[in-house]
Amino acid sequence: MSRVFLLWGLGVGVAAVLGYLFHGLKAGRKWSSEDAVAVLAAGVGVASAAQVCWVAIANGDTAPINGIWVQMFVGGFALGLFALRTAVKKFRGE
Numbered sequence: 696m697s698r699v700f701l702l703w704g705l706g707v708g709v710a711a712v713l714g715y716l717f718h719g720l721k722a723g724r725k726w727s728s729e730d731a732v733a734v735l736a737a738g739v740g741v742a743s744a745a746q747v748c749w750v751a752i753a754n755g756d757t758a759p760i761n762g763i764w765v766q767m768f769v770g771g772f773a774l775g776l777f778a779l780r781t782a783v784k785k786f787r788g789e
Contacts, residue, residue: 700746701739708738711782718786730785737785740778747771 715734719726748771755764 700742700749703745704739704742705735706738707741708735711735711738715782715786719788722788724788734782734785737778737782740781741775744771744773744775744778747774 711734712731715731716726748768751760751764751767751771754760760767
């Protein structure tokens with residue numbers, strides 16, 4: 696199952712990098728390879744966050760997750776927000 700999330704993350708990341716490059720060219724900015732890598736990592740981060748949330752929900756009634764599934768879900772949600780915020784900052788040129 697983790698390969699599926701990783702492949703989706705890479706796909707989302709590559710699409711985000713292409714969007715970042717197109718957006719930068721349209722806005723007249725020079726693109727940065729560091730920013731492109733950060734956007735790619737953000738795509739993988741969103742997929743990783745989805746996987747953490749999915750595991751928390753799908754396995755919430757089995758040990759050892761049954762006692763911490765809510766905290767695990769919140770952690771995955773926070774990871775996703777952090778990844779999205781990183782991508783948004785790079786698209787804005789921050």
